[in-house]
Amino acid sequence: MPVSLKDEAAIAGIGLTEFSKKSGVSELSLAAQCIKAACDDAGVSPSEIDGLVTYTLDSTDEIEVARAVGAADLSFFSRINYGGGAAVGTIAQAAMAIATGQASTVVCYRAMNGRSGKRMGQGVSGEITSSDLIHWSWYMPYGMLIPGSWIAMIANKYMHKYGVTREDLGRVAISQRNHALRNPRAYGYGKPLTMDEYLQSKQIAEPLCLYDFCQETDGGCAILVTSTERARDLKQRPAVIRGVTQASTRGQEQMTSYYRDELLSLPEMELAANRVYAMSGLGPDDIDAACLYDAFTSEIIMQLESFGFCGVGEGKELVREGALDIDGRLPNNTHGGLISEGYIHGMNNIAEGVRLIRGESTGQPSKAVAHVLVSSGVGVPTGAMILGKAD
Amino acid sequence: MSARIKPPMGLDNAWWWQMADAGKLGIQRCRGCQTLRHPPRPMCGECHSLEWDAVEASGRGVICSYTVLRHPQFPGYEYPLIIILVDLEEGTRVTSQLVGCAPEDVDFDLPVEMLIHEDPDGFKLPVFKLAGAA
Ligand SMILES: [Zn+2]
Numbered sequence: 001m002p003v004s005l006k007d008e009a010a011i012a013g014i015g016l017t018e019f020s021k022k023s024g025v026s027e028l029s030l031a032a033q034c035i036k037a038a039c040d041d042a043g044v045s046p047s048e049i050d051g052l053v054t055y056t057l058d059s060t061d062e063i064e065v066a067r068a069v070g071a072a073d074l075s076f077f078s079r080i081n082y083g084g085g086a087a088v089g090t091i092a093q094a095a096m097a098i099a100t101g102q103a104s105t106v107v108c109y110r111a112m113n114g115r116s117g118k119r120m121g122q123g124v125s126g127e128i129t130s131s132d133l134i135h136w137s138w139y140m141p142y143g144m145l146i147p148g149s150w151i152a153m154i155a156n157k158y159m160h161k162y163g164v165t166r167e168d169l170g171r172v173a174i175s176q177r178n179h180a181l182r183n184p185r186a187y188g189y190g191k192p193l194t195m196d197e198y199l200q201s202k203q204i205a206e207p208l209c210l211y212d213f214c215q216e217t218d219g220g221c222a223i224l225v226t227s228t229e230r231a232r233d234l235k236q237r238p239a240v241i242r243g244v245t246q247a248s249t250r251g252q253e254q255m256t257s258y259y260r261d262e263l264l265s266l267p268e269m270e271l272a273a274n275r276v277y278a279m280s281g282l283g284p285d286d287i288d289a290a291c292l293y294d295a296f297t298s299e300i301i302m303q304l305e306s307f308g309f310c311g312v313g314e315g316k317e318l319v320r321e322g323a324l325d326i327d328g329r330l331p332n333n334t335h336g337g338l339i340s341e342g343y344i345h346g347m348n349n350i351a352e353g354v355r356l357i358r359g360e361s362t363g364q365p366s367k368a369v370a371h372v373l374v375s376s377g378v379g380v381p382t383g384a385m386i387l388g389k390a391d
Numbered sequence: 392m393s394a395r396i397k398p399p400m401g402l403d404n405a406w407w408w409q410m411a412d413a414g415k416l417g418i419q420r421c422r423g424c425q426t427l428r429h430p431p432r433p434m435c436g437e438c439h440s441l442e443w444d445a446v447e448a449s450g451r452g453v454i455c456s457y458t459v460l461r462h463p464q465f466p467g468y469e470y471p472l473i474i475i476l477v478d479l480e481e482g483t484r485v486t487s488q489l490v491g492c493a494p495e496d497v498d499f500d501l502p503v504e505m506l507i508h509e510d511p512d513g514f515k516l517p518v519f520k521l522a523g524a525a
Contacts, residue, residue, distance in 0.1 A: 134404045140398070141397060141516055143474065153458050153476060156456055156457060206458055258486060
């Protein structure tokens with residue numbers, strides 16, 4: 001009998017470190033701090049943790065983390081590949097482990113000195129060869145070294161085809177900056193952004209400029225997952241996992257995927273959408289707010305189409321109508337997102353999804369929020385999740 | 392001045408760079424079903440044959456998409472750097488660089504022709520210019 005993950009597990013705690021450009025502490029310290037904070041938030045002792053999930057890119061070994069926080073017996077540990085594509089995938093792992101009895105208290109975490117330590121897109125080369133390094137080698141010798149260069153190729157074609165303007169990307173950046181203005185944790189707190197500033201900012205990888213990029217950040221974020229039944233008795237209102245999935249499709253590459261027929265859409269995100277909607281029994285009309293992965297502004301507009309909030313090529317219309325704003329149809333990244341809160345590889349977007357369900361976001365919309373959609377990295381093997389309230 | 396990043400040379404990709412070194416743009420071809428594929432892979436996803444050879448592309452194609460890289464600037468590359476996706480007339484697509492073209496002159500659907508660029512250290516890679524350009 002197949003096990004559906006619908007409503008089996010819930011997020012009972014979220015924990016964050018301070019976000020900064022220079023943490024001054026190790027990534028292991030960041031991991032331990034955010035995990036302890038998630039346990040405190042849930043009202044659970046770290047000694048109860050029996051599962052840990054992180055990203056393959058995370059530098060902190062699970063057993064180092066376990067010793068640091070005083071965890072005892074671990075019966076489940078796994079890692080997800082593909083950078084920010086791992087975000088929701090870690091929660092899928094935790095939910096599976098809980099639904100199948102492999103573990104009862106699983107913490108998913110990502111801790112990174114993403115600005116002061118190893119930054120993204122520093123190039124790969126050398127004597128060691130793997131299928132992954134060979135993948136990157138089709139780009140590195142040509143000078144495509146940074147994530148923005150890989151995304152720009154898709155963004156440019158998409159914008160050309162559907163008449164998306166730089167102002168449309170700017171609207172996304174400004175909407176999220178406006179959310180960040182209410183969030184003291186955010187990089188963008190106290191830093192308003194105008195369209196003039198956006199349009200005049202430095203071109204990085206045309207058509208993308210400085211403000212289209214996320215904020216390299218030092219920090220950690222942990223998400224504590226347990227059974228929905230147990231979560232009901234813990235300290236916080238649970239954010240129940242209505243549906244969660246990973247997704248990769250034919251012709252999938254990491255960041256590039258330039259050789260498949262679909263260059264104007266995100267097939268892996270459409271797969272994720274179909275699967276989370278089917279699992280949850282919900283559809284786009286049921287989604288009240290979202291935390292769509294936003295390493296780059298263009299990704300938001302494309303995902304509005306992937307998840308069925310509008311038709312093909314119509315994402316820009318939703319943005320122009322103000323759909324992403326706090327009083328809009330789909331308030332999005334109400335903490336500021338990776339672009340204006342900080343880039344903790346998408347884990348902080350999951351934390352915001354939980355806050356929206358609890359009704360505790362600094363950008364809480366005035367309307368009722370029953371269901372929140374959260375997605376993982378764009379242009380990579382990815383995933384999506386729908387959070388809801390406990391009955 | 393340091394040189395551009397060099398590709399790791401593995402069993403699945405070194406031949407392509409060796410063809411470039413010999414002045415050619417290679418495309419992998421399945422010997423089971425003749426399907427062309429790029430980037431190279433050890434198995435054909437259509438017929439699962441492990442047998443393949445390589446054909447030399449004509450070098451003609453059109454620009455499918457592009458980006459102009461301006462910042463950050465890494466040693467070994469010249470900026471602004473125009474990166475293009477080229478739909479080759481053989482039907483496969485390749486990522487490369489457009490040379491001899493001002494950033495304001497690059498556009499979608501323009502025809503391009505391959506040439507081999509050689510770095511001061513002797514490393515060669517296929518790049519493209521606008522068709523008919525000097
Ligand atoms: Zn074949």
